Structure formats: C-alpha cells, structure tokens
Amino acid sequence: MLNRIFIILICLSCFSCHAQVDKSLIDNWKSYAIPTNQDTLRKYNYSQNEWSVFIKDNKVHVTKNRLYHDPSIVPFKINSDEKDRLSILKVEDGYLIGFYRGEWGGHLDYFSKNGKDHYLISGDEIVQFIKKDSKIFAIQGLAHMGMSEGSIIKITKENGKWTSKEYLKLPTAPDAIGLDRNKNFIVITSKSLLKVDSNAKINVLIEQGIWYARLYTNSIVIKDDIVYAGMRAGVYKYNLQTGRQEWLLPY
Numbered sequence: 001m002l003n004r005i006f007i008i009l010i011c012l013s014c015f016s017c018h019a020q021v022d023k024s025l026i027d028n029w030k031s032y033a034i035p036t037n038q039d040t041l042r043k044y045n046y047s048q049n050e051w052s053v054f055i056k057d058n059k060v061h062v063t064k065n066r067l068y069h070d071p072s073i074v075p076f077k078i079n080s081d082e083k084d085r086l087s088i089l090k091v092e093d094g095y096l097i098g099f100y101r102g103e104w105g106g107h108l109d110y111f112s113k114n115g116k117d118h119y120l121i122s123g124d125e126i127v128q129f130i131k132k133d134s135k136i137f138a139i140q141g142l143a144h145m146g147m148s149e150g151s152i153i154k155i156t157k158e159n160g161k162w163t164s165k166e167y168l169k170l171p172t173a174p175d176a177i178g179l180d181r182n183k184n185f186i187v188i189t190s191k192s193l194l195k196v197d198s199n200a201k202i203n204v205l206i207e208q209g210i211w212y213a214r215l216y217t218n219s220i221v222i223k224d225d226i227v228y229a230g231m232r233a234g235v236y237k238y239n240l241q242t243g244r245q246e247w248l249l250p251y
Contacts, residue, residue, distance in 0.1 A: 023062070023250045024061050024062055024063065025059060025060070025061060025062075026053065026059075026060040026061065026062050026228060026235060026248065027059070027060070028250075029062070029235065029248040029249060029250050030248065030249055030250070030251065031237070031246045031247070031248055032246070032247045032248070032249060033246075033247065034210055034245050034246070034247050035210065035247060041210070041213040041215075042213075043233075044213070044215060044232060044233035044234070045213060045214045045215065045232065045233075047232050047233035049064055049232065049233055049234075050064065050065070050066055050216075050218065050230075050231075050232055051063070051064060051230040051231065051232075051233075051234065051235055052064075052065060052066050052067045052218050052219045052230040053219050053220065053221050053228045053229070053230040053235060054067060054219065054221060055221050055223060058223075060221055060223055060228050062230065062235060062250075066218050066219075067218070067219055068085055068086065069086045069087060069088045071086055071088070073088060074088060074095055074097075074111070074115065075113070075114065075115070076111070076114060076115030076116075077115070078097065078111075078115075080099060081099075081101065081104075083101045083102070083104055084099045084100065084101055084106075085099075085100040085101070085102075086098065086099060086100075087100065087126045087127070087128055087129055087138070088129075089129040089136065091136070091162075093112065093113070094110060094111050094112040094113045094117075095110070095111045095113075096108065096109075096110060096121070096129065096136070096155065096162065097109050097110075097111055098124070098125075098126020098127075098129070098138065098140075099126070100125050100126055100127060101125075102125075102142065102144065103142065103144045103145075105123070105125065106123070106124070106125035106126065106140075107120055107121075107122065107123050107124070107125075108120075108121040108122045108123075108124045108126050108138075108140075108155075108164060109121060110161075110162045119161070121155070121162050121163060121164055122153075122163075122164045124138070124140040124153055124164055125140050125141060125142055125150075126138050126139075126140050127139045127140060127141065127150075127174055127175065127176070127177075128174075128176060128177055129155075130177050130178070130179070130185075132179060132183060132185070133183065135154065135156075136154070136155040136156070137152055137153065137154055137155065137167060137177075137185075138152070138153050138155060138164075139151075139152055139153075139170075139174035139176075139177045139187065140153055140174070141170065141173035141174055142173050143172065143173035143189075143190035148172040148173040148189070148190045148191065149170075149172070149173055150170050150172070150173040150174045150189070151166050151167070151168060151169050151170050151174075152166075152167045152168045152170065152174070152177075152185065152187070152196065153165065153166055153167055154166075154167040167200065168196060168200045168202070170187065170189060170194070170202075171189065171191075171192065171194075171202070172189040172190050172191045172192060173189055173190045174187050174188070174189050174190075175188050175189060175190060175211075175216070175217040175218065176188050176217055176218065176219050176220040176229065177220070178220045178221060178222045178227070179222065180195070180222055180225065180240060181222075181225065183198065184196060184197050184198070186205075186220065186222055186227055186240075188209070188211070188217050188220050188227075188229050190211075190212070190217075191207075191208055191209070191212050192204055192205075192206055192207055192208065192209065193205040193206035193209055193227070193229075193238060195240075205238065205240075205243070206238070206245070209236065210236060210245075210247065211229070211231050211236065214232075215231040215232040215233060215234075216231055216232050217229050217230070217231040217236075218230055218231060222240075225239065225240040225241050226238070226239055226240070227239075227240060228248075233249075234247055234248055234249045235247075235248040235249075236248070
C-alpha cells in the first residue's frame with residue numbers, strides 16, 4: 001500500500017513539474033530536424049502562431065506576438081497611417097523614426113525631443129535599427145510579389161542634420177539583423193542567412209532557408225554563437241560555429 005502511494009506521489013510530482021515548464025524560454029522548446037516535406041511546410045505557412053524572440057535577463061525568450069515598437073515610448077503623438085509599422089531609435093537630439101508600410105512605401109524621419117521639429121531624412125523603408133561601435137545602421141527594403149530587394153544603410157549627422165546613405169546592397173530584402181561576438185552583422189533576409197564583416201563583405205551562411213517557404217521571419221537574437229530567428233510556426237536555430245540547423249517548437 002505504501003509503495004502504491006509513493007508511486008502515485010512521484011507521478012503527481014512529475015506531472016506538476018511538466019505542467020510548470022516555462023515555454024516562454026527557448027531552452028524549454030523541443031528540437032527537430034529542419035522540415036523539408038512540402039505538405040509540412042504548407043501547414044506551417046498557414047499557422048496562426050507568429051513567434052518573436054528577444055533576450056531578457058541574459059536568456060532567450062519567445063512570445064507569440066510580433067515585437068513592434070509602441071509609439072508611446074516617445075513623449076509626443078506620432079501621426080502615422082494605420083498601415084505603418086514603426087521603428088524608433090532615441091538619439092542625442094531627439095528620435096529617428098522609420099515608417100514601414102510594405103508595398104505602400106515608407107520613409108525615415110527625424111523628430112526633435114518634443115516632436116515640434118521634424119524632417120524627412122530619406123525614403124528608406126526601415127525594418128530595424130542597429131548600433132555598431134556607436135555608429136547607427138538600419139536594414140531597409142521590401143519583399144513583395146516575387147520582388148525582394150534591400151540594403152544596410154548608415155545614418156549619420158552631417159552639418160547639423162541627419163542623413164542616410166547605402167552601406168551595403170543586400171541580395172534580397174532583410175527581415176532582421178543582429179551582431180555576433182566579433183561584431184559582424186548577421187542578417188536574415190526573405191531567402192538567406194548572411195554574415196557581413198567589418199569590410200562589408202557578405203558571407204552566405206544559408207543560401208535558402210526554411211523561412212523562404214513563406215514563414216516570414218520577424219526577429220533574431222544571437223547568444224553564445226547561436227542564432228535564433230522567430231517566425232511563423234516555430235523558431236529557427238543556427239550554430240555559427242558548426243553550421244548546424246535546428247527547428248524548434250514548443251511541443
């Protein structure tokens with residue numbers, strides 16, 4: 001009788017531990033081989049889950065919501081179209097704000113700290129800002145209806161005004177960007193995974209990734225030489241040292 005009670009308690013304990021697994025941590029997701037079956041990829045394409053990745057407390061987290069900037073982080077109202085996806089970067093004299101409308105265009109603007117002064121910097125369709133060695137860069141571009149093009153731009157202040165210029169043309173439109181431990185840009189585009197070194201030389205890590213099957217990457221983080229890319233249906237994992245690819249799911 002005591003043995004039975006002991007076994008039941010162990011089972012309940014195991015069940016309780018399993019139920020409390022925190023699926024917001026990527027370490028608790030399960031790893032699978034990269035899917036190649038077209039029916040499986042088609043199923044993933046129709047998934048309602050859009051996973052985004054981010055780092056908090058030195059751990060990689062996952063959320064089911066896309067990580068767009070909340071315009072309330074600036075102390076003034078931003079007049080934008082409902083189609084706009086905003087990228088916001090605070091600078092010493094105000095804010096750089098990218099307005100991205102996909103096939104409807106976009107632009108990069110400067111706003112003063114109180115929002116009263118502003119001007120158009122360029123017609124770049126900003127996807128994401130990133131800083132490297134105190135310098136400001138951004139990825140911009142668009143993939144739509146068979147067309148995919150974009151670039152990394154560099155944003156500088158010259159003669160009192162912010163300006164942008166192309167730093168590097170990319171082979172396809174960028175979706176997300178990060179920095180590895182050697183401060184190389186790691187860029188995931190609509191088709192490929194790229195490394196861009198300090199000489200602006202492109203090294204293709206993956207020519208055509210799983211996300212090319214319309215899984216729409218929305219974010220990447222890099223931790224301990226591992227790239228995690230949030231996208232529709234799951235999270236893609238790539239080891240920068242070994243080139244190993246994995247497909248992560250919460251179940």
